[in-house]
Amino acid sequence: MNKLKVPRYIQWIVLTGIIFLFLMSLMRMALVLSFTIPTNNNTPFADVFLLGLRFDIRDVCIASLLLFIIGTIPALHPFEKKWGRRTSFIIWTILIIAFAFFYVVDFANYAYLSQRLRASLLNLLQDTKTSLGLVWENYHVGWIILAMILLVSAMLGLVRMLYNIVLSRPKLTTKVSRITWSIVFFLIMALGIFGRFNQYPLRWSDAFSFENDYAANVALNPFQSFFSSLEFRKSSYDLDATKNAYSWMSNYLGVDKPDSNSLNYNRFVHPIDTAQPKPLNVVVVICESFSAYKSSMYGNPLNTTPYFNELCKQGIFFNRCFTSSYGTARGIWATITGIPDVDFINTSSRNPLAVDQHSIINDFTGHDKMYFIGGSTSWANIRGLLTNNIKDVHIYEQDDYDAPKIDVWGVSDKNLFLGANKILAAKTKPFFAIIQTSDNHRPYTIPEEDLNEFKKQAASKDSLKKYGFEDVDEFNAFRYTDFGYRKFMEAASKEAYFKNTLFVFIGDHGIQGDVGNMFSNAWTNELSAEHVPLLFYAPGILQPKEYGFYASQIDLLPTVAGICKIPYRNSTLGRDLLDTARITSGAVNNNAVFILDPNNKRIGVIKGNYYFSYGAGNSSPAQIMSVVDNNKVVLTDSLSKEYKAITDAFYETARYQLLNNKK
Numbered sequence: 001m002n003k004l005k006v007p008r009y010i011q012w013i014v015l016t017g018i019i020f021l022f023l024m025s026l027m028r029m030a031l032v033l034s035f036t037i038p039t040n041n042n043t044p045f046a047d048v049f050l051l052g053l054r055f056d057i058r059d060v061c062i063a064s065l066l067l068f069i070i071g072t073i074p075a076l077h078p079f080e081k082k083w084g085r086r087t088s089f090i091i092w093t094i095l096i097i098a099f100a101f102f103y104v105v106d107f108a109n110y111a112y113l114s115q116r117l118r119a120s121l122l123n124l125l126q127d128t129k130t131s132l133g134l135v136w137e138n139y140h141v142g143w144i145i146l147a148m149i150l151l152v153s154a155m156l157g158l159v160r161m162l163y164n165i166v167l168s169r170p171k172l173t174t175k176v177s178r179i180t181w182s183i184v185f186f187l188i189m190a191l192g193i194f195g196r197f198n199q200y201p202l203r204w205s206d207a208f209s210f211e212n213d214y215a216a217n218v219a220l221n222p223f224q225s226f227f228s229s230l231e232f233r234k235s236s237y238d239l240d241a242t243k244n245a246y247s248w249m250s251n252y253l254g255v256d257k258p259d260s261n262s263l264n265y266n267r268f269v270h271p272i273d274t275a276q277p278k279p280l281n282v283v284v285v286i287c288e289s290f291s292a293y294k295s296s297m298y299g300n301p302l303n304t305t306p307y308f309n310e311l312c313k314q315g316i317f318f319n320r321c322f323t324s325s326y327g328t329a330r331g332i333w334a335t336i337t338g339i340p341d342v343d344f345i346n347t348s349s350r351n352p353l354a355v356d357q358h359s360i361i362n363d364f365t366g367h368d369k370m371y372f373i374g375g376s377t378s379w380a381n382i383r384g385l386l387t388n389n390i391k392d393v394h395i396y397e398q399d400d401y402d403a404p405k406i407d408v409w410g411v412s413d414k415n416l417f418l419g420a421n422k423i424l425a426a427k428t429k430p431f432f433a434i435i436q437t438s439d440n441h442r443p444y445t446i447p448e449e450d451l452n453e454f455k456k457q458a459a460s461k462d463s464l465k466k467y468g469f470e471d472v473d474e475f476n477a478f479r480y481t482d483f484g485y486r487k488f489m490e491a492a493s494k495e496a497y498f499k500n501t502l503f504v505f506i507g508d509h510g511i512q513g514d515v516g517n518m519f520s521n522a523w524t525n526e527l528s529a530e531h532v533p534l535l536f537y538a539p540g541i542l543q544p545k546e547y548g549f550y551a552s553q554i555d556l557l558p559t560v561a562g563i564c565k566i567p568y569r570n571s572t573l574g575r576d577l578l579d580t581a582r583i584t585s586g587a588v589n590n591n592a593v594f595i596l597d598p599n600n601k602r603i604g605v606i607k608g609n610y611y612f613s614y615g616a617g618n619s620s621p622a623q624i625m626s627v628v629d630n631n632k633v634v635l636t637d638s639l640s641k642e643y644k645a646i647t648d649a650f651y652e653t654a655r656y657q658l659l660n661n662k663k
Helices: 007-033 046-071 082-113 120-140 142-169 175-194 204-210 213-219 224-230 238-252 306-313 328-337 379-389 411-427 460-467 472-492 496-500 522-524 553-564 582-584 637-658
Strands: 267-269 281-287 318-320 369-375 394-396 429-434 499-505 532-537 545-547 568-570 592-597 603-605 610-615 623-626
Touching: 007 046, 007 142, 007 175, 007 213, 046 082, 046 175, 046 204, 046 213, 046 224, 046 281, 082 142, 082 224, 175 568, 204 213, 204 379, 238 637, 267 553, 281 328, 281 472, 281 553, 306 472, 306 532, 328 379, 328 553, 369 411, 379 394, 379 499, 394 411, 411 429, 411 472, 411 496, 472 499, 499 553, 522 623, 532 553, 553 568, 592 610, 592 637, 603 637, 610 637, 623 637
Parallel strands: 281 429, 281 499, 318 545, 369 394, 369 429
Antiparallel strands: 267 568, 318 532, 499 532, 592 603, 603 610, 610 623
């Protein structure tokens, strides 16, 4: 390094960083050798260790960058000033103690729970005496402390030895070389922290791309696992509240064998009529910001979605469908798992504690599983949700299509649809595909290549505001979504798979806005952000029908499985909307839809003629509104008691299921 005129303090940081990377790799190897390898682990260890090395590099780069920044302060230069040397060794001492402590606790935690260190362990500090007693009785505390002391001493000695080696080297740098190497070093460290050449940084969820919990645990290190779960450490549930709600909820869901002790929510569905020439293909389209009141199906005079409106007349259309919450990540979570995302802290897709989920998609055992997105699934850790919970899923992202990236969301929805259609048309096996759109989202990009066929329209500001649009760009972007649906269905209809495919369209969420006279005030004030269209479309297989009873995003997969006549296990809160017995008996008219507003921290339900909500943790007063007219509703004690009990049943059950719906 001297020949390259690398500053000595950068040399020292690099050498110690390499040593730490070596030690972290040894720790990963020790984890593998110390504990039994599951028989179902078929992930190559080379791939696991390579990803683990990238996580380790990130942590080493963070520590190295901290030391580098401090070392650039003239008074704290480790090789020029006495206080600089002292400060550097103090920081190294703290880092080494943290290193030893994290790895020791991590090994102990893995031995006890077969999990890497997570921030939820901090919750044990609330009962320190009992927790310390548990540690004392289960671990050789004295030997562990001695081992930590020896490890810290050895590592400090190694750091000091490297310091002395570098100190003995001549100082050959110039001002230009110091500045140059400082910039180079900073950029290399920044890249190491980001973790990849991509739009999105390396995330904890990348460890779960192996579809194997053991491989994920080996790839992670205690720092990545702990700090990724830190903001979720209070994500939990109230067991007593869940059990209190169980009687009503198990009856509402139709649980096969109710048991309030085990909190069993399983329903095993075995279709009576399985007369199907061959398994149906499934294509689920998750439509970005598909607000019901902005579309043609609900009489919006701007007629933004005429093509989709015609599709709805040819399929089974639910005009009172709601998402469980607002936000794309929450919508995808609810659709795939059947559980409302009730985490107020962040989205559940980002929660390492909730990464393991059963999905009905896996009951389509003979189907190829695919997920199409115009951008990247690294956003919001959706990749971890998909790869860890949908067996053998193949994810297609922006680089997989022969189309240009048009903005931050990747390729256009039209090219996403056409690219997906091309791949689906080549399939020889049945398939279950999900297509996630994104163009109906700022910056509302409409590709130049489509402007000859898709004609932008103008509308007055008064009309736009009156019928739910902020500006003409949003209006035309909403129209462009309809263009995309048309191009997709026209292309698909020419392919052999079309006649044997169930197409499902649902919004990921709506957009808050003024619904005018199309709905009651409850929509403008609250529900416009959750009200979305839901369409099941399969010409020749499904008879056209429009239903006005309440439906939810979480009902999508049970309904798809019912249409496809496959046996499945339903363990969460969704139900088959086309259950003949419930429709015939009129039980569907008692459907309740749970709504969570993460911004205002309110939870509630729509049931009958009312929408009831209150501030979670009694943070704001309860209110009730009519969903059929604008008449004021008096919130009586009996109404409040009834609707709050239903709201709490959904909320507490969902909180429990987020952490207890294992594959």
